[in-house]
Amino acid sequence: MKSIHRIYCLITALVLVVGVGFSQDARAQLVVDVVSGQNDPLPIAVTDFVGSETDATIGANIAEVVAADLERSGLFDPINRAAFIQSAADIGLFPRFGDWRTINAQALVTGLVEREADGRLKVSFRLWDTFSEEQVDGFVYTGGEDIWRRIAHKIADAIYERLTGEGGYFDSRIVYIAESGTASARVKRLAIMDQDGANHQFLTDGEHLVLTPRFSPTSQEITFMAYFNNKPRVYLLDIDTGRREVLGDFPGMTFAPRFSPDGRKVIMSLSVDGNTDIYVMDLPTRSIVQLTSDGAIDTSPSYSPDGNFVTFSSDRGGKQQIYVMRSNGTDAQRITFNEGTYSTPVWSPRGDLIAFTKQHQGTFYIGVMNTDGSGERLIAEGYLAEGPTWAPNGRVIMFYRETPVGTQNLAQLYTIDLTGFNERLVPTPLDGSDPAWSPLIP
Amino acid sequence: MRFKLLSIFAAAVLVAACESTPDATDGSAGDGDVMVEEIIVEEINPLSTQYVREVLGDHVLFGLNSSVINAQAQGTIKRWAEWMNAYGQIVVIIEGHADERGTREYNLALGERRATAVKNFMISMGVDASRIATISFGKERPIVEGHTEAAWAQNRRGVLVLG
Numbered sequence: 001m002k003s004i005h006r007i008y009c010l011i012t013a014l015v016l017v018v019g020v021g022f023s024q025d026a027r028a029q030l031v032v033d034v035v036s037g038q039n040d041p042l043p044i045a046v047t048d049f050v051g052s053e054t055d056a057t058i059g060a061n062i063a064e065v066v067a068a069d070l071e072r073s074g075l076f077d078p079i080n081r082a083a084f085i086q087s088a089a090d091i092g093l094f095p096r097f098g099d100w101r102t103i104n105a106q107a108l109v110t111g112l113v114e115r116e117a118d119g120r121l122k123v124s125f126r127l128w129d130t131f132s133e134e135q136v137d138g139f140v141y142t143g144g145e146d147i148w149r150r151i152a153h154k155i156a157d158a159i160y161e162r163l164t165g166e167g168g169y170f171d172s173r174i175v176y177i178a179e180s181g182t183a184s185a186r187v188k189r190l191a192i193m194d195q196d197g198a199n200h201q202f203l204t205d206g207e208h209l210v211l212t213p214r215f216s217p218t219s220q221e222i223t224f225m226a227y228f229n230n231k232p233r234v235y236l237l238d239i240d241t242g243r244r245e246v247l248g249d250f251p252g253m254t255f256a257p258r259f260s261p262d263g264r265k266v267i268m269s270l271s272v273d274g275n276t277d278i279y280v281m282d283l284p285t286r287s288i289v290q291l292t293s294d295g296a297i298d299t300s301p302s303y304s305p306d307g308n309f310v311t312f313s314s315d316r317g318g319k320q321q322i323y324v325m326r327s328n329g330t331d332a333q334r335i336t337f338n339e340g341t342y343s344t345p346v347w348s349p350r351g352d353l354i355a356f357t358k359q360h361q362g363t364f365y366i367g368v369m370n371t372d373g374s375g376e377r378l379i380a381e382g383y384l385a386e387g388p389t390w391a392p393n394g395r396v397i398m399f400y401r402e403t404p405v406g407t408q409n410l411a412q413l414y415t416i417d418l419t420g421f422n423e424r425l426v427p428t429p430l431d432g433s434d435p436a437w438s439p440l441i442p
Numbered sequence: 443m444r445f446k447l448l449s450i451f452a453a454a455v456l457v458a459a460c461e462s463t464p465d466a467t468d469g470s471a472g473d474g475d476v477m478v479e480e481i482i483v484e485e486i487n488p489l490s491t492q493y494v495r496e497v498l499g500d501h502v503l504f505g506l507n508s509s510v511i512n513a514q515a516q517g518t519i520k521r522w523a524e525w526m527n528a529y530g531q532i533v534v535i536i537e538g539h540a541d542e543r544g545t546r547e548y549n550l551a552l553g554e555r556r557a558t559a560v561k562n563f564m565i566s567m568g569v570d571a572s573r574i575a576t577i578s579f580g581k582e583r584p585i586v587e588g589h590t591e592a593a594w595a596q597n598r599r600g601v602l603v604l605g
Contacts, residue, residue: 001445030454034579044488142548181512182587183542183584183587184583184584184587186582186583188582204551209579209582210545211550212546212547230577230579231578252554253550253554253577253578255547255550255551256547256550264572269550269551271551271554271555271578272556273558274509274557274559274561274576275555275564276551276554276555293446297548297551297552297555297601299547299548299550299551300545300547300548313545313547315548319491319507319547332523342542343545343547343548344545345545353605357545359544359545362543363518366560383589386545386546387545387546395569402542404589407588407593409542409585434546
């Protein structure tokens with residue numbers, strides 16, 4: 001795995017020179033409100049990163065990826081570069097802030113693409129407050145030319161973090177199921193892509209049915225369910241080597257797998273004699289512990305980020321509801337009591353919320369609620385919508401939605417802010433379902 | 443033994459064939475003659491997929507979110523059990539399926555529940571458990587495409603497949 005070395009904050013001396021002539025009030029403007037989710041996005045100018053003749057293209061590409069990331073978040077409004085007055089090349093060490101205020105840019109991003117002696121890229125960026133006329137942030141990243149997109153995502157993350165106070169999520173990937181063919185003979189393939197849809201690749205050939213992939217929080221591994229040899233079981237896949245192995249030698253179907261937060265365990269459902277309970281496998285020892293043991297369908301388990309609790313769905317009360325138990329299987333408490341059925345609970349990486357699927361009167365909803373079931377908020381709906389997955393910052397949710405087209409369904413991935421604003425289609429080459437968001441790439 | 447197991451559908455074909463027979467001619471028809479050919483009933487191999495589909499019926503239906511074997515399904519599963527008791531070499535797989543109106547993981551479990559309900563009913567009719575495997579496809583393999591209650595009802599099913 002290639003890594004980017006985040007080096008250090010650039011040129012602190014500059015900060016001492018600037019910052020004259022504008023009040024504290026003006027400076028306070030450069031904060032993006034992320035609480036309500038419905039404020040006007042912050043106008044930001046992202047200039048092409050400057051470089052030598054050969055690196056200028058990379059610089060322009062980086063600027064494009066940064067602007068696209070920020071725009072998609074719904075919290076930023078990148079200004080059309082045709083409106084720019086001062087050219088990127090002309091900015092040098094210090095922008096003419098008036099030129100940027102004139103086009104209503106509250107924040108300005110400038111950057112430079114250089115080369116290390118060994119040929120690696122050295123990309124620096126600076127984030128400016130055009131009203132306080134100060135550099136707000138600046139970092140240098142080095143890495144191979146082939147990972148310029150990752151550098152761009154890291155820059156977008158740094159800008160997002162600095163201006164929103166939230167963790168970033170752009171340097172991350174999505175594993176999902178790519179779908180094609182008619183409903184009764186659907187072909188499903190495991191696929192992976194960057195969070196913005198770039199670097200798309202298929203991981204299986206579609207010969208066998210594959211479902212519900214999930215990322216390891218600590219390694220380049222995916223756990224998923226597949227029908228290899230007509231045996232529906234949970235598998236582990238190493239993304240880099242392609243090595244695949246079945247998890248455990250169970251007498252019946254295993255499914256609904258998910259890693260524990262430390263990456264050492266996989267929690268899943270096992271069906272024996274028609275009854276479905278939740279089990280957990282310790283990966284280093286392969287030992288298995290049964291966590292639930294009733295006659296109901298207990299499935300879709302998901303750990304709390306501290307590993308102390310598990311939320312899951314069960315129809316033990318007559319219809320599907322969401323429960324929370326200790327991670328040793330004791331003290332299960334039902335947390336959903338509103339109308340409808342509840343399923344696919346997924347604990348937020350921040351620990352504060354649980355995302356879920358709700359069905360009520362023929363409609364599917366994606367929602368979030370507090371971990372005790374209070375404060376339910378439905379944020380998306382559809383003919384069929386399910387499978388929420390959290391961005392690494394616990395702020396954005398991806399899910400999939402099926403929309404009827406004749407007798408078929410169009411299956412597509414969407415992102416939405418947990419406030420219910422800024423729903424966006426995630427473009428995929430084929431239909432898409434069962435998305436799972438990776439942690440931030442280390 | 444074999445004829446006893448034929449369904450009403452197959453029996454009806456036989457009757458039609460018998461009625462045709464008296465009208466058969468030598469087949470050397472000239473102008474103005476009516477040419478009649480005998481309908482030959484092909485014997486369906488009772489160990490074949492065709493037999494399962496056309497004679498026994500290859501599936502049973504379930505209610506919404508239910509794995510209860512209703513009266514109609516009981517009739518079908520009884521035929522399956524008698525057929526398996528008659529042909530000891532047969533092994534089968536019971537597939538459990540769900541309609542599209544549920545979440546994926548729950549439907550996988552529901553399909554398994556349905557397949558097992560069918561299996562248990564066959565066991566109660568004297569079929570050895572080792573001859574019946576189950577597999578759930580959840581909502582992944584609808585037989586009828588579409589978004590109507592009629593389509594969903596056909597997709598909530600247990601299917602017998604030769605093993």
